[in-house]
Amino acid sequence: MPSRHATTEIAADGARPAPLPTGPRPRVALLSNPRSTGNIAQLPRIRAFCAEHPDVFHYEVEHAHQIGDAMRTIARVKPRLLVINGGDGTVQAALTELHNGGHFSGDAPPVAVLPSGKTNLIAMDLGIHGDPVKSLERLIDLARSGLDSSLVAREMIALSHGDDGGKPVIGMxxxxxxxxxxxxxxxxxxxxxxxxxxxxxxxxxxxxxxxxxxxxxxxxxxxxxxxxxxxxxxxxxxxxxxxxxxxxxxxxxxxxxxxxxxxxxxxxxxxxxxxxxxxxxxxxxxxxxxxxxxxxxxxxxxxxxxxxxxxxxxxxxDGETFHAAAGRPIFLRRATPLSFVRLAA
Structure with a gap:
């Protein structure tokens, strides 16, 4: 069931679009995957935390194909920071949509990653580990006080088969x-x-x-x-x-x-x-x-x-499997860098 808090929506097949907040512009947009390993236990705490913080716009997706709709809605909110609450596969799908979707009129907001999957390589590389609620609280404080000193640029990997004409998949x-x-x-x-x-x-x-x-x-x-x-x-x-x-x-x-x-x-x-x-x-x-x-x-x-x-x-x-074959190689190329938030130890 969708939360009735104004800044939270659970996206599921057939669900209505997420409602935009009616109050002040949220500083942080949080994109969650309830099916990620860590979220099975932690998501109730995260939902409760978001309900107490109106400057967080929380959007939940259960399937990768819903991330496009989520990004379109988040772009309308214009957050200062996008936080992805899921495993490496969720992060990869979100980065791909950021790269290919063109939802943000200017540059996309900086990205932070909570450790909610089984491996969390990306979150660990960015110095974000431990209790996801405490990490989210630190990220909100940064969004309020200023993110510049915590931003790092990361190159992206663009994966394609080279001959299928499709948009590349983006990962790290x-x-x-x-x-x-x-x-x-x-x-x-x-x-x-x-x-x-x-x-x-x-x-x-x-x-x-x-x-x-x-x-x-x-x-x-x-x-x-x-x-x-x-x-x-x-x-x-x-x-x-x-x-x-x-x-x-x-x-x-x-x-x-x-x-x-x-x-x-x-x-x-x-x-x-x-x-x-x-x-x-x-x-x-x-x-x-x-x-x-x-x-x-x-x-x-x-x-x-x-x-x-x-x-x-x-x-x-980043969690998604692709297959190379004789005569149909996989190509990896550099993609446009994105800004990420790195937390100091």
Whole structure:
């Protein structure tokens, strides 16, 4: 049932458009996905918080196809800050709509992300963690006092197949090859067990060691990576089976600090060949914050403005799965940067 508070609306199939606030202009627009993992428990507190703060315009969506309507309504509200309350998949859908929708007459408002999903890579990169209500309260205070000192620009990844004529999908972290297989294994085989996230990720880590390092083959383990061809704009192509493939615009990648990348592009690219020595070398270099700062056999760390991935394999961009195929590669290009709010520790 939709909330009756003037600045909150739950969008569902067949629901009426969200009512615009009749009072002062809201400083913050909050876009929530009630189905995100963290929101199952936290959303009642967030709704109660918004009901007590008339300068928050709260819009809830249950499906990705409703985000376009949400953005059209939020654009009419003209908030100073857009806060996305959902997992990485919700963030990806919202960023895609911001990039492609053209709903805001000028620049889109700065974006902040609450940690409400299972991985929350984007929220962690922006220094937003812990209790989402307390984070929302801090963000409202910033919107009141001034956001300039907390704003950071982030490049975006634009994913397309290059020949379908469709609008690109926008995100910030892509996993492919063995990494995508591991992410899908965790999502489809481990999460359904209903275990806490920490235990689920620990089980997945053990499975990765058994499969990638020990070389054990079994049906209950992730599959062997498929052969891929990866090409960087104005760079040589690399081919083979990769235990890990990641492309990101985030400042931190996996366990590493800033990557020691080369090439001068905006997309940070890491590929680790399917060899135990290469995987272990990359792992320990990442622990020391040295990934990409010295050459390791079978470990490729670069920067580029355009990357193509070709082969029979899946990639995952901020939670959404796409499939590359022979003769129909996936293209990754830099997209227009967006402003995000980063909270100090």
């Amino acid at each position: 972290f892509l996993g492919g090859a063995g990494l995508a297989d591991i992410m899908l294994y965790c999502r489809n085989r481990i999460y359904p067990l209903g275990l806490p996230n920490g235990i689920s990720h620990a089980i997945t880590a053990v499975a990765v060691v058994l499969r990638q390092v020990v070389g054990l083959k079994a049906k209950f383990l992730p599959p062997e990576p498929q052969h891929l061809k990866i090409s960087l704009l104005k760079g040589a192509a690399i081919s083979g089976k990769f235990a890990l493939l990641a492309v990101t615009t985030l400042e931190k990648l996996l366990l590493s600090g800033e990557l020691g990348t080369q090439g001068g592009g905006s997309l940070k690219f890491v590929a680790v060949e399917q060899r135990p020595g290469s995987l272990l070398g990359a792992f320990f270099a990442s622990l020391r914050g040295r990934l990409g700062r010295s050459k390791l056999s079978g470990v490729h760390v670069e920067e580029a403005d355009e990357i193509s991935i070709e082969g029979d394999s899946s990639v995952i961009l």
